[in-house]
Amino acid sequence: MKTAATATIRDRVERIEHTPAIPAVFLPLLKILNAPPETTNLEEVIKLVSYDNTIAAQCLRMASSPLFGLSKVPESIRVAVVSLGLRRVQTILLTCCLGQAFPTRNWAIDPIVYWRHSLGCAMVCRKFAEKFSHADGDKAYMAGLMHDIGILVNCLAFSTEFARALNRATSEQMPLDDAELALMGFTHCDTGRALAQKWHLGDDLIEVIAYHHNVERCKTAKPLVALVHLGDLLCRVRGMGHGYYERRRVDLVDDPAWKILLEEHKELESVDLVRFTFELDDAVTEIYELVSMIIGPGSALQSQGSRKSKY
């Protein structure tokens, strides 16, 4: 990527932060989430969330979805934390905040498609991580959820150029990042990294966002980036992609990311990939329902209806 492009990305990302839609609790919450888990203060989280009733309410409803496991809506954030643990509740809060953080008007990509992909990837990453004995499922979830924030940056800061790239990807049935590179000279990984750095998301998340299409280039968080790379691919072939048919064949086991992950987690060897895929299919309906909930009433989506995308 050329230096001029880097400067343009930086300038435009700078302007995104002035978007009025970002909930006041979002950035402070992100800061808490990035701190080591043992230093997190429950009272601080509860206080922050109580500033925003919408987010608190969404969080409670989401906690009771099959994806997060509670059989009924908890009475309060405190009850949710007691039942699910602080970190799990934090990931739910983050999901709700992100859903509200960006105005969804005039996106080049259908916001429903975007959120299905992000939430789908979050779920796949967590399910994968749960197969390993030493892996942080909640961190994997966050990484999956945020890996494509560069697409949001593109929608907001490079809307015309990105719309062209998405059109090309759709008509040629090619990977989105290839189309971005061909038409824009950079990808959502570059723009996402700029926003992640601006938000001080922490080195691991920054690497996930910057290198999930180029795992071998990443330096420190290779297993996590590899996990997100595989989760992203799997979502794209099981109905939670970028909203169009990608004319491709995906050989996950032959992917360099698989080998990187295998070095870290030997348990990967015994994963029945086909069964894992079927189990993922089981969760697709839940993801679709969660997305309508996160995006919530009153957004631009209402006028678009809930378009179901096959891919």
Next chain:
Amino acid sequence: MTSGAQPALSRTGTMKAIEPIDPVFRQIRDLVYKVSGIFQLEEKLYLLVDGCGRRMKQLGVRTPREYWELLTAHSSRDAELRQLLNELTIGETCLFRSQPQLDALRKVIIPEIAAEKLKLVTKRLRIWSAGCSTGEEPYTLAMNMLEEQESRLQGWSVEILATDLNDRSIEAAKTGIYGDYALRATPELFKRKYFVPCDAKKLQVRPEVKKLITFTRLNLQDDSKMLFMKGMDLIFCCNVLIYFDGPSKSRVIDHFFSNLNFGGYFFLGTSESLMKLNDKFHVVHFPGAIGYWKPSLKSGKL
């Protein structure tokens, strides 16, 4: 019905209340997967519940737990599992059963094979429908390949071999006559182009479709015959291996692997898995479809 229960459509089309599913059915789901490789999705678990229900009624068994005992008791398990599998796959057969599989074939695999064979003098594509039942699968493949012969496969010869153990199925398949139910997923365009009306309610495939296919009886467990089925580019075997025990299944899959050309593909039914029975095939994903790939020599993966 409990308050707040949602109505759902069962396979028979009747409205039913969703009641909490007895955990035994999930145990049965896992057992069915372990034995046959068929995975029943959560949202389709009612098919398994319905199927078990029909078997329980026939057997006079009152509770799912009692039925579980039958499915696991040494004396009855094999026969009963077979009966249950029949219930689970009954009525599944139709033309154009899996559009994502056909998309994978036409959008990804055919272009790949066409490029691979570009320099060969004789351009030939060989497809095997193993366990073709009453012919729905081979005819679907034949019609799609006729479409390809108008574009990417112009000048190619396409041969489809369709085999089944059952003589009566083969005879029915040869007639190529289908009613509404078997044709429910067939696009209108294909109905108009490749079928002629047979009687008021049925359509028959045109002779040019039949010409691509050779129907013959074959037992997949007949090792000596399996050795001769060489040179396949694609093998489809849907809901057949589910009835085989582990060692027989492994042997058939090994045969399929050697029957395929390098770079060829093997497909199972959409909710079926090889369950890691063979580590030479690569599991490959296409949008909405899973296939098994025999690495090409060029790929250096063998």
